[in-house]
Amino acid sequence: MGPQPILEQTKAAEAAFEKQFGRKPRWLVAAPGRVNLIGEHTDYNDGFVFPMAIERRVVIAADRPAADASNPGPNGATVYSTGLDERATLAVEGDIQPGQCGWTSYVQGVIAGCLAAGLQPGPFEAVVFSDVPLGGGLSSSAALEVATATLIETMVGRSLDPVEKVLLCQKAEHDFAGMPCGIMDQFSSVMGQQNHLMLLDCRAQAAEMVPLESPELTVLITNSNVKHELTGSEYPQRRAQCHRAAEVLSIPALRDATIEQLQAHQGKLDEVEFRRARHVVTEIERTVEAALAMRQGNWDWLGELMYASHASLRDDYEVSCTELDLLVEISQSLGNDSGIIGSRMTGGGFGGCTVSLVRSEAVADVTRQIQEKYEAKTGIAPTIFASRPAQGACVIRRPEG
DSSP states (O other): OOOOOHHHHHHHHHHHHHHHHSSOOSEEEEEEEEEESSOOSOGGGTOEEOEEEEEEEEEEEEEOOOOBTTBOOOSSEEEEETTTTEEEEEOOSSOOOOOSOSHHHHHHHHHHHHHHTTOOOOSEEEEEEEOSOTTSSSOHHHHHHHHHHHHHHHHHTOOOOHHHHHHHHHHHHHHHSOOOOOSHHHHHHHHOOTTEEEEEETTTTEEEEEEOOOTTEEEEEEEEEEEOOOOSOHHHHHHHHHHHHHHHTTSSSGGGOOHHHHHHTGGGSOHHHHHHHHHHHHHHHHHHHHHHHHHHTOHHHHHHHHHHHHHHHHHTSOOOOHHHHHHHHHHHHHOGGGTEEEEEEESSSSEEEEEEEEEGGGHHHHHHHHHHHHHHHHSOOOEEEEEOOOOOSEEEEOOOO
16 A cells, blocks of 8 residues: 555544544644665764655644533643554643653653743644554654644744754653664654655764655665564664774774774774674765765666665674565566666664665556565565655644734
C-alpha cells in the first residue's frame, strides 16, 4: 500500500475526531516520518547524514474541550490514538515528570518541553492518526513529537525557532521515552522540504537542502518485517568503540579523522575498533559525496555509494542481518537495467528497512520482483512503498482571526 495523500490522512484524522468527540476539530497539523538515504551511525560521531521527510505522516486533529455550565471539561489533555485505539489523559501544567514509557510519553514529553519554553497549551482534546510504520526505523516517534509541538505552537499562536523545536522534541524523547536519539529524525520532520533531501551536519546542527526535483526518480522503502532481538549492548558497545578510536587518534570525534590518519594508528586499535572506525570515517565521506552526486545528477555514482555504504555496515560495523543483506542483494542482482540505481539498509540495523533509489517508471515492476524474490527465500512478505521527498511539519487548519 502506498502512502496516503495528505488530504486523505487529514480526512482520516478529522473523521476520527468527530467520532471520538462529537464535533469537528479546530486545528489540524501534520509532521512526517523520515528515511535516511545514506549516512548511518555517523550522527553520534559528529558526522553528516542525508535524510528526507517521507509521505507518511502523523496528523493530529484537536480542539478545546466542549465545556458548559454542567460540564466544565477536563483540566488536562485527552488524547486518542486511532492506531492503538487507546485514550489517555495527560497533564498540561505544573511540574511534569517522566512516567511509564508508552506512546503517550512522546506527547507528554513535548508538552513538558513547551511549558518550559513558555508555551502553555491549556486543556485540549486531540486525535492522533499515523500511517508511519511502527518499528521500521522511519521515525514514527519523531513525527509524533513534532506534530505535538506544531499543534501547541498553533494553539498558543507562537512559533518556536525551528532548531529550538528540534531540540525540544529530541529532549522529550531522551527524558520521557528513555531513547538517546540523535537529532536527524526531528530535524527531518521539522525542516523537510518537498523535492529536497537534507545534508545535515550533526556537529553544527545545520542543514543544507539538496534538490531531487526530477520526477524520474523515486525512493523505495522496503520493510523486511524482521526485527532481531538484541541484548541491548550492541549500540553502547559501538559508541564506545568509536569513542576509543577517537581518543587514540587524539581528536574530538571520528568526524575529524581521515582514512590515512586511521590507518597510521591501526596498530594501537584492536581489529574490531579499527573496523568500526573505518566504517564511520568512510561513511561520512560517502555521505558528503552522495549529496554532490545528487546535485550533479550523477546517479551511477550515487548508486555505488549506497551499495558501498551497505557493505560497510554489513562488514565493518556489523549491524546488518541476513534479511537486509538479501534485500540489497536482490536489488543489486536486478541491476541498473531494471531501474534500480542503488540500495542499502537504513536505520539502526538488525532488521527494519532498506532504502533504494529507483527510476519512477520501474517502481511497480521492481516492487513486484523484490516482493516475490524476498518472500520465496524467507517466507516473509515484505512491506514496500514509494515516496518522494515530502514537506516537513505544517499546519493544515487553524481558526481564522
